[in-house]
Amino acid sequence: MPLRDLPxxxxxxxxLLLTSAVVMLLMRASFFTYEYLTFRRETxxxxxxxxxxxxxxxxxxxAFDNQDDAREILTALxxxxxxxxxxxxxxxxxxFAGYPASRPSAAFPATPGGDGFHFEQSYxxxxxxxxxxxxxxxxxxxxxxxxxxxxxWLWGSVQIALVLMAVIVGVAYLxxxxxxxxxxxxxxxxAETARAISxxxxxxxxxxxxxxxxxxxxxxxxxxxxxxxxxxxxxxxxRVLERTAELEAANGELNRSRAVFESIFENLPGLFLVLKPxxxxxxxxxxxxxxxxxxxxxxxxxxxxxxxxxxPAEPDATGSSNLRSSxxxxxxxxxxxxxxxxKYDIRGPDGVFEERYWSLVNSPLLxxxxxxxxxxxRVEDVTDFVRHKPSADGDPDAMRIKLEQxxxxxxxxxxxxxxxxxxxxSANAELESFSYSVSHDLxxxxxxxxxxxxxxxxxxxxxxxxxxxxxxxxxxxxxxxxGTLIDDLLVFSRMGRSEMNLGPVDMRQLxxxxxxxxxxxxxxxxxxxxxxxxxxxVQGDRPMLRQVFVNLIANAVKYSRxxxxxxxxxGLFDEKHEWVVFVRDNGVGFEMQYAQKLFGVFQRLHRAEExxxxxxxxxNVRRIVTRHGGRTWAESVLGSGATFYFSLPKNPGVKT
Amino acid sequence: xxxxxIIFSCWTGAALSGRRNFCLAALTISSLFATRGWGQxxxxxxxxxxxxxxxxxxxxxxxxxxFADADSPIVIGVLGPDPFGPLLDETVRxxxxxxxxxxxxxxxxxxxxxxxxxxxxxxxxxxxxxKILSALNGRSILxxxxxxxxxxxxxxxxxITEKKRVRLRINLDAAKLVGLTISSKLLRPTEIVTxxxx
Numbered sequence: 001m002p003l004r005d006l007p008x009x010x011x012x013x014x015x016l017l018l019t020s021a022v023v024m025l026l027m028r029a030s031f032f033t034y035e036y037l038t039f040r041r042e043t044x045x046x047x048x049x050x051x052x053x054x055x056x057x058x059x060x061x062x063a064f065d066n067q068d069d070a071r072e073i074l075t076a077l078x079x080x081x082x083x084x085x086x087x088x089x090x091x092x093x094x095x096f097a098g099y100p101a102s103r104p105s106a107a108f109p110a111t112p113g114g115d116g117f118h119f120e121q122s123y124x125x126x127x128x129x130x131x132x133x134x135x136x137x138x139x140x141x142x143x144x145x146x147x148x149x150x151x152x153w154l155w156g157s158v159q160i161a162l163v164l165m166a167v168i169v170g171v172a173y174l175x176x177x178x179x180x181x182x183x184x185x186x187x188x189x190x191a192e193t194a195r196a197i198s199x200x201x202x203x204x205x206x207x208x209x210x211x212x213x214x215x216x217x218x219x220x221x222x223x224x225x226x227x228x229x230x231x232x233x234x235x236x237x238x239r240v241l242e243r244t245a246e247l248e249a250a251n252g253e254l255n256r257s258r259a260v261f262e263s264i265f266e267n268l269p270g271l272f273l274v275l276k277p278x279x280x281x282x283x284x285x286x287x288x289x290x291x292x293x294x295x296x297x298x299x300x301x302x303x304x305x306x307x308x309x310x311x312p313a314e315p316d317a318t319g320s321s322n323l324r325s326s327x328x329x330x331x332x333x334x335x336x337x338x339x340x341x342x343k344y345d346i347r348g349p350d351g352v353f354e355e356r357y358w359s360l361v362n363s364p365l366l367x368x369x370x371x372x373x374x375x376x377x378r379v380e381d382v383t384d385f386v387r388h389k390p391s392a393d394g395d396p397d398a399m400r401i402k403l404e405q406x407x408x409x410x411x412x413x414x415x416x417x418x419x420x421x422x423x424x425x426s427a428n429a430e431l432e433s434f435s436y437s438v439s440h441d442l443x444x445x446x447x448x449x450x451x452x453x454x455x456x457x458x459x460x461x462x463x464x465x466x467x468x469x470x471x472x473x474x475x476x477x478x479x480x481x482x483g484t485l486i487d488d489l490l491v492f493s494r495m496g497r498s499e500m501n502l503g504p505v506d507m508r509q510l511x512x513x514x515x516x517x518x519x520x521x522x523x524x525x526x527x528x529x530x531x532x533x534x535x536x537x538v539q540g541d542r543p544m545l546r547q548v549f550v551n552l553i554a555n556a557v558k559y560s561r562x563x564x565x566x567x568x569x570x571g572l573f574d575e576k577h578e579w580v581v582f583v584r585d586n587g588v589g590f591e592m593q594y595a596q597k598l599f600g601v602f603q604r605l606h607r608a609e610e611x612x613x614x615x616x617x618x619x620n621v622r623r624i625v626t627r628h629g630g631r632t633w634a635e636s637v638l639g640s641g642a643t644f645y646f647s648l649p650k651n652p653g654v655k656t
Numbered sequence: 657x658x659x660x661x662i663i664f665s666c667w668t669g670a671a672l673s674g675r676r677n678f679c680l681a682a683l684t685i686s687s688l689f690a691t692r693g694w695g696q697x698x699x700x701x702x703x704x705x706x707x708x709x710x711x712x713x714x715x716x717x718x719x720x721x722x723f724a725d726a727d728s729p730i731v732i733g734v735l736g737p738d739p740f741g742p743l744l745d746e747t748v749r750x751x752x753x754x755x756x757x758x759x760x761x762x763x764x765x766x767x768x769x770x771x772x773x774x775x776x777x778x779x780x781x782x783x784x785x786x787k788i789l790s791a792l793n794g795r796s797i798l799x800x801x802x803x804x805x806x807x808x809x810x811x812x813x814x815x816i817t818e819k820k821r822v823r824l825r826i827n828l829d830a831a832k833l834v835g836l837t838i839s840s841k842l843l844r845p846t847e848i849v850t851x852x853x854x
Binding site for chain 1: 841
């Protein structure tokens with residue numbers, strides 16, 4: 001089992017044990033090295049001291065050439081059992097005395113080497129000078145067997161190390177077993193909580209925090225996460241419940257409407273059969289089932305011609321094959337197919353065929369992909385008609401001829417309606433063209449009247465009486481007014497004919513510009529308080545819509561002239577399908593009973609002396625708004641202002 | 657030829673090590689061939705004895721009054737016919753003990769003895785031994801002799817030759833009497849005796 005897969009508890013204990021064992025071993029190793037070096041130094045020092053003592057004692061023996069004495073002195077070395085050899089050399093380097101006595105002289109170094117001791121394999125040996133006062137009398141040789149000592153010491157050291165190791169590892173094991181809990185317990189608790197949660201999916205459980213260390217922080221984060229999951233879960237459950245309820249409601253609604261539609265279909269006062277393109281019966285109306293003497297359960301899912309075969313008693317029957325080819329045509333052309341009246345006998349529940357005459361219509365029901373999804377087979381039972389009034393023309397073909405005649409009549413009358421429509425349209429166009437050319441042609445003589453009236457005033461004015469000059473002025477003014485009228489009529493006519501250039505139009509900008517232009521024209525003379533509200537951007541013809549604002553705002557300014565301070569407001573109602581813009585003033589107003597007249601051509605509610613004007617402006621407004629697919633209307637209370645409304649569709653799909 | 661060898665050996669030994677015992681070794685080896693003038697045994701014996709005389713200076717302490725000053729020499733005297741020949745002079749040449757040089761003096765009669773620290777009394781003086789010792793009475797001189805019964809007669813150190821080996825017999829009382837101290841190491845392997853009155 002690799003170390004990373006071990007449980008944390010075991011891992012921690014292993015780490016602690018391993019660490020303490022390694023530390024112990026390292027300490028023991030360094031201590032051992034130190035002991036070993038100390039041991040060597042100490043052994044050397046001891047041997048050196050011993051050598052000094054022996055050397056000092058043996059001076060006289062050397063000085064007075066007394067080998068017996070020398071041997072005796074060396075014999076004292078037997079007290080140290082590790083001292084395996086010793087020897088004295090005289091001043092000339094000859095072996096003087098040896099120890100032990102049994103050792104052959106050849107086993108000693110032949111001549112003394114340099115002073116000092118050194119280790120050699122498992123022996124410590126060396127030479128010590130023998131001096132009396134400053135005179136060197138000879139050399140002492142000593143050889144110590146350190147191997148045995150070393151082995152004894154080493155064995156002791158290993159024993160101590162083993163015992164120490166056992167004790168330390170034991171203590172470390174006991175300590176680590178209790179100390180590792182400090183680290184592992186919180187982690188294990190957390191892991192256990194996480195496992196419990198993932199098994200039982202119970203997010204209300206919380207991990208217990210056992211300390212403020214990293215694991216503690218991890219626990220906090222974990223708990224916080226759980227809290228979030230819980231909240232999310234609750235939210236999710238609530239939403240699922242809501243959604244389920246919604247779906248159930250929708251389902252219920254669907255089922256209800258389905259039931260309603262099924263019931264509608266089943267109760268249709270006609271004979272209907274719904275087929276799939278492979279001629280499998282989907283359903284049938286009650287009337288059909290009654291007429292064919294069967295039930296819905298018996299026909300649903302069955303092939304049409306299995307259920308309704310030809311009468312075998314009449315081998316010449318062509319009902320089925322005619323019906324089959326009609327259905328084939330419907331599938332091919334995806335268009336309704338009318339069939340001539342068929343004799344198509346019906347098999348009763350007792351297997352006996354009943355004579356029947358059918359008038360049949362087959363229609364396709366197309367799906368979103370324009371393919372035939374269902375076939376609707378409508379039947380009119382004309383059996384009674386055929387059977388009881390055979391004398392009408394003798395046979396069903398006469399009936400068909402009569403029907404065809406009726407159809408032709410209907411076609412002819414519809415042709416007539418279309419022709420008169422066309423006539424009306426061209427008459428209208430002629431009328432417009434006529435009014436345009438009349439207006440246009442009227443301008444020239446008017447200019448002449450005005451011009452010559454002016455010339456007459458200038459050249460012969462003095463010869464005319466005061467009254468005559470007054471008439472001239474009247475002629476001139478009337479001509480000018482008529483000119484204005486004609487201009488307005490031209491505009492009105494143009495509004496009805498010209499092409500509309502549609503594009504986005506910022507109504508607020510239009511209203512602003514118009515208000516500014518009019519304010520400039522009236523500058524200094526009038527105090528006008530403007531209230532311009534937010535207006536939409538609409539789809540329309542910009543010059544035309546400008547004309548609408550010019551007319552409505554100019555009107556508002558005009559009819560509020562008697563007021564010391566005019567208040568003019570342009571605002572908006574945001575309706576479901578249309579924008580409704582209004583222009584409101586605090587002017588003289590009008591009586592509501594005339595409200596409908598306002599938008600007609602030349603309709604005026606005030607005399608020209610009171611308020612100048614041609615009576616075409618509002619007619620133009622209505623015409624423009626109508627062409628944009630909107631409506632116009634007005635409200636007022638006489639003497640306290642008027643409000644003019646016009647609407648524009650939000651979705652200008654339909655133009656009139 | 658033998659003499660030349662000795663001198664050469666001594667010179668080289670002294671030059672190389674400055675150690676007297678190396679000279680002794682050289683003498684010993686070369687004297688094996690120096691048979692003319694002295695018998696071989698006798699020659700070996702007196703070589704040893706000369707070295708022993710020199711060595712006494714290392715193991716014996718004299719009272720301060722025995723020296724004129726710190727640098728004054730240790731005097732080794734020979735009373736009577738000199739059995740050493742040149743050996744003694746060779747032994748002490750260029751040697752110093754405790755900073756003092758060593759010199760050799762030879763006396764025919766006891767009256768000639770002046771400042772002296774170690775006195776070798778030849779065996780030939782044995783008949784006059786008591787007279788000599790009394791003449792030296794009280795002086796801090798280490799008396800050495802190889803005469804018969806010399807130690808028991810009051811000489812401090814006697815050389816005894818046994819089986820070609822020179823051994824020492826010491827009369828410690830006599831030495832103590834004149835204020836000489838003898839190292840216990842010297843005493844350890846020796847036979848200690850006292851003066852016997854005849």
